[in-house]
Amino acid sequence: MGENNQKIKLLRIMEFLRSESEAGKPVSTNQIINYLKGHNISCERRTLYKDMELLIESGANIVKTELGRENAYYIDEVSLSLAELKILIDAVQATNFITDVKTAELVEKLLAFSGIRRSEIVRDNIVLYNNHKHSNGDIYDNIEQIELAIRQKKQVSFYYFDLDEKKNRVYRKEKKRYITDPVALVFSEDNYYLVAYSQKYQNAVNYRVDRMDTVEVEDTPICEEAQIKKRKTESYTEQVFKMYNGEVEEVTLEFPPELLGAVYDKFGEKTIIRHSDADRLKIKVTVQISPPFFGWLFQFMGKMRILEPPSVLEKYNKCIRDTLE
Known part of the structure; x- marks a missing residue:
């Protein structure tokens, strides 16, 4: 076999291992030989053993094991789990700033990286739902x-x-x-x-x-x-709260326990929660005083209250009055 054909054979072997093998699911010697035959590359069992040893000695992350009475191999590389792959693809699709074309390209790259088996499973469950993609292709x-x-x-x-x-x-x-x-x-x-x-x-x-x-x-x-x-x-x-500029203030907020989830979503689960009275909680957070902050407060229709400082409470009340006028 010529040098170029030998290189092609080794590349095809690596291609097959990456797409079809993983820890716990090795591919057998016969499977590799049949795959090569499907690409018009003839290979004897004895020659394949030497090829696999060459790849392993060259640093490929190939693990040799047994499948029945046959030698078997799999790629021992860090790869994405099904859950990780699904989360990444959904995140890409949900992101507005990536165009439709770029989204499709990036999803295909993620699928290709995951191997044929996992990509087929995930591809069957992809849901296209974001119709608000932006148009800047650059x-x-x-x-x-x-x-x-x-x-x-x-x-x-x-x-x-x-x-x-x-x-x-x-x-x-x-x-x-x-x-x-x-x-x-x-x-x-x-x-x-x-x-x-x-x-x-x-x-x-x-x-x-x-x-x-x-x-x-x-x-x-x-x-x-x-x-x-x-x-x-x-x-x-x-400090760049909701991407608006404004004065940075430490604000004390009071709210009922039913809004605890919203507080964790906005300020993180490390936020220190204290009791205000028997049925209300309070937190101290540093935010930029801005329209988005006031908008976030307003959605709770009075259930989320500003306790301190009074100057921020006055700005919030003024914002509401200006909106109603």
Whole structure:
């Protein structure tokens, strides 16, 4: 057998093992030989033993075992469980900022990574339900450029746009480039955002990645303030409540036990819960005082109350009064 044919044979063996074998489900020598025959590659049992030893000695994660009286093999690689694969695919489909085309491509890649058996099981149970996908096909390029800028601690620039009633792009600032100091990429409420530091406002600014066009890494390094924020990325991005800017306040909220699930969903299961009185609970949380925060409170129709500070309660009441006028 020529060198090229030998390489093709080894690749086909690895292809078969990756798609059909796993721990607890090895493939036999005969199965491998029959698979090769199906691809017009002849292989004797004795030759296959040598091929398998060569692959193992070369570092392939192949485990040799027995299936009945035959030698058998499987790939011992970290792979996704059915549950993990299903969760990832559903997450991709539910995400708005990934276009329909990119969603289909990414789902196929996940299925291919999981092997034929698992992919067939999951494929039969895929439910297509998100009809609100966005249309920016450059989303991957945008993310890659922003990630590069963050790693290199360089400024990033881009055009920023909205959509009009005909879904045409309307560029802000008369299509002048935005230049900002990137800190982190944050996924929130079905969208992907760039959290950056504004030297002009000396505060956080946020941009939707799917509303960016022609993202480029600049030569200028990010400022010292942005580097400080970058080193404290987790606490900095936590302050960006619902992607709105606002004053950061420690707020005490009081609510009935029936809203405990909503509190954990919003602020996390590590939130410290205290008793306020016999039938009510309270928490202290740090949030940005913003319309989304007030909107979150309002949905509970008075069951979630602001206890402290009085200034935040007054702002909330004013927001309600302004809405009713």
